[in-house]
Amino acid sequence: MATSSCSLLLALVLAVAVMSPLVLAYDPNSLQDFCVADYTSNVFVNGWACKDPSKVTSADFSFSGFHIPGDTSNFAGSNSTLADIHVLPGLNTAGISLARLDVAPFGLNPPHTHPRGTEMLTVVEGELYVGFITTQGKLFGKVIKPGGAFVYPKGLVHFAFNLTPRPAWGVVGLSSQNPGLIRVADSIFGASPAVNDEVLAKAFRINQGTVQMIKEKFGAKM
Numbered sequence: 237m238a239t240s241s242c243s244l245l246l247a248l249v250l251a252v253a254v255m256s257p258l259v260l261a262y263d264p265n266s267l268q269d270f271c272v273a274d275y276t277s278n279v280f281v282n283g284w285a286c287k288d289p290s291k292v293t294s295a296d297f298s299f300s301g302f303h304i305p306g307d308t309s310n311f312a313g314s315n316s317t318l319a320d321i322h323v324l325p326g327l328n329t330a331g332i333s334l335a336r337l338d339v340a341p342f343g344l345n346p347p348h349t350h351p352r353g354t355e356m357l358t359v360v361e362g363e364l365y366v367g368f369i370t371t372q373g374k375l376f377g378k379v380i381k382p383g384g385a386f387v388y389p390k391g392l393v394h395f396a397f398n399l400t401p402r403p404a405w406g407v408v409g410l411s412s413q414n415p416g417l418i419r420v421a422d423s424i425f426g427a428s429p430a431v432n433d434e435v436l437a438k439a440f441r442i443n444q445g446t447v448q449m450i451k452e453k454f455g456a457k458m
């Protein structure tokens with residue numbers, strides 16, 4: 237091979253090598269086996285301080301409840317049972333959490349976002365019409381049946397709707413120990429203290445009477 241094409245090849249290999257960390261991004265390596273959350277610590281870190289490893293037990297890594305359907309007798313007709321860092325201390329620094337989602341016939345898991353986690357849903361029973369909206373305002377939606385799965389990219393507004401007269405449920409994985417939850421309508425119309433009527437009227441292009449009517453539905457503290 238000519239020297240020039242050799243150096244061209246070398247340059248190409250180097251360019252790919254330099255770019256690969258951007259493509260193959262992953263959580264930082266843990267520096268120890270685990271860092272079980274110490275809920276009693278007064279040390280404030282990003283996450284929770286580690287519990288004394290000699291006091292860690294199997295219970296710190298276990299959760300039970302995914303076999304029990306969540307109560308869907310609420311206005312939306314859905315319920316999530318979430319095992320995140322708040323109930324499962326062994327998840328601290330692990331970058332993962334799990335949930336069970338139950339959706340009643342014609343129920344809805346209303347539009348919401350998880351600011352810190354990508355989500356993946358698999359349907360176990362029933363059918364769900366799932367979708368998310370990109371930052372460009374494009375909707376990606378699909379009906380998912382048992383055994384099927386769908387990804388909701390991190391931070392994007394998404395929902396799950398049961399279009400059928402049968403209950404549906406599924407299992408959800410999230411790429412954060414503390415994915416966070418912002419329900420779009422609740423956060424805007426149910427904030428406490430309440431967001432000014434003028435702000436919401438202008439933002440939603442409706443009159444202030446309509447704003448107050450919606451606020452009442454979300455139990456805003458006036």
Ligand SMILES: *[C@@H]1O[C@H](CO)[C@@H](O)[C@H](O)[C@H]1NC(C)=O
Binds near residue numbers: 310316
């Ligand atoms: C979800 O289900 C749990 C357990 O059945 C219940 O305690 C909780 O109130 C339900 N949440 C909603 C919003 O209905």
